[in-house]
Amino acid sequence: QKEVEQDPGPLSVPEGAIVSLNCTYSNSAFQYFMWYRQYSRKGPELLMYTYSSGNKEDGRFTAQVDKSSKYISLFIRDSQPSDSATYLCAMFRMDSSYKLIFGSGTRLLVRP
Amino acid sequence: DTGVSQDPRHKITKRGQNVTFRCDPISEHNRLYWYRQTLGQGPEFLTYFQNEAQLEKSRLLSDRFSAERPKGSFSTLEIQRTEQGDSAMYLCASSSGLAVYNEQFFGPGTRLTVL
Secondary structure, X not given: OOOEEXXXXXXXXXXXXXXXXXXXXXXXXXXXXXXXXXXOOOOOEEEEEEEOOEEEEEOOEEEEEEOOOOEEXXXXXXXXXXXXXXXXXXEEOOOOOOOOEEOOOEEEEEEO | OXXXXXXXXXXXXXXXXOEEEEEEOOOOOOEEEEEEEOOOOOOEEEEEEEOOEEEEEOOOOOOXXXXXXXXXXXXXXXXXXXXXXXXXXXXXXXXXXXXXXXOOEEOOOXXXXXX
């Protein structure tokens, strides 16, 4: 079983829809939770990060972490065609390397 | 461009050949990571450098793989006797270590195809 599970999609929504992306994880030692966006043939870029449990909002994006359920979410409001990409959840422990453990990514398509 | 750069962007090789990839991190970033990403999967950690010291290697990094970061600047990843299973995108990332959340900045990757 993978440490981080993520539905691969694809997820297709009309422009303006609210998008919900989710991940579950098994290691309770994870402390930082990140969402990366990856366009085709590009490297991932950080969208948001959250420390421990709680919510964080940045413009149209909201990240939620529920450590008791080992469940994290990313919500995108008023989705745009430019949001079409693969969204990767990632997390790390504050150990010596801070290496990221990624989910498999969810491919999102926002239709005009 | 002051981001992470990787060279080459694409590499096609025959099984059994050796290949070497280069990563130039963001200037003054002391942490450098290599990840491997296969189609439909998220990146998987391969190895980590702090300055010139290689501090962690994944079990994924077999004896055919070697990475270096001389002088704590650029890094190279070499794969000897390539196999078809090595076909993947190899991503390099760097971070300054100053932010507690350790934001890692990724390069565009090197796409390796082993025929």
